[in-house]
Amino acid sequence: GAGVSQSPRYKVAKRGQDVALRCDPISGHVSLFWYQQALGQGPEFLTYFQNEAQLDKSGLPSDRFFAERPEGSVSTLKIQRTQQEDSAVYLCASSLAAGTSVKTQYFGPGTRLLVL
Amino acid sequence: DQQVKQNSPSLSVQEGRISILNCDYTNSMFDYFLWYKKYPAEGPTFLISISSIKDKNEDGRFTVFLNKSAKHLSLHIVPSQPGDSAVYFCAGGAGGTSYGKLTFGQGTILTVHP
Numbered sequence: 435g436a437g438v439s440q441s442p443r444y445k446v447a448k449r450g451q452d453v454a455l456r457c458d459p460i461s462g463h464v465s466l467f468w469y470q471q472a473l474g475q476g477p478e479f480l481t482y483f484q485n486e487a488q489l490d491k492s493g494l495p496s497d498r499f500f501a502e503r504p505e506g507s508v509s510t511l512k513i514q515r516t517q518q519e520d521s522a523v524y525l526c527a528s529s530l531a532a533g534t535s536v537k538t539q540y541f542g543p544g545t546r547l548l549v550l
Numbered sequence: 551d552q553q554v555k556q557n558s559p560s561l562s563v564q565e566g567r568i569s570i571l572n573c574d575y576t577n578s579m580f581d582y583f584l585w586y587k588k589y590p591a592e593g594p595t596f597l598i599s600i601s602s603i604k605d606k607n608e609d610g611r612f613t614v615f616l617n618k619s620a621k622h623l624s625l626h627i628v629p630s631q632p633g634d635s636a637v638y639f640c641a642g643g644a645g646g647t648s649y650g651k652l653t654f655g656q657g658t659i660l661t662v663h664p
Contacts, residue, residue: 476554
């Protein structure tokens with residue numbers, strides 16, 4: 435595909451339900467990022483993968499959040515026992531390998547999660 | 551601790567005039583900055599970047615200026631068009647061996663009136 439794709443685009447979950455959000459990065463992009471964007475705010479970093487290795491998960495808000503990228507391409511962000519404060523837009527971005535001076539990230543359309 | 555700040559929540563400009571969006575940062579470790587544009591229900595779209603070793607980068611109607619001593623950057627859009635109406639985010643990233651995690655500002659809503 436030409437760009438980063440994410441699914442589903444919208445997800446409504448009942449409090450306590452588990453959800454899984456999928457990201458397909460740009461083909462050949464080694465680096466993959468997840469961000470969380472609350473209403474009226476800028477995106478905030480959650481976690482980073484280089485190929486299949488999760489090198490930074492310092493932004494994950496709690497141990498209910500889990501991300502994986504088992505084959506170094508598609509990634510899944512899983513949220514267990516969702517809470518109302520998890521309601522946000524979850525953005526995935528990918529970029530070429532490290533080594534370039536400016537590491538431009540390209541974003542997907544996001545998944546809007548609403549927890550009731 | 552907000553490392554990147556966009557202090558103007560909104561900006562309104564007449565079509566054909568210049569739009570100037572501002573961004574301040576506190577983290578001296580940023581090696582480059584990116585501007586993104588975001589329409590409702592879409593992801594951020596990359597607009598333009600600037601390395602910290604430069605003070606200006608231009609791409610068509612878009613120019614980004616960087617003042618390192620003031621820790622300030624700005625995005626100029628000339629001439630502004632109604633289709634430029636969107637939310638604009640600036641973001642800082644660290645270069646070198648860093649993987650490039652981005653730190654974003656809160657965004658500025660630009661409205662260009664016909």
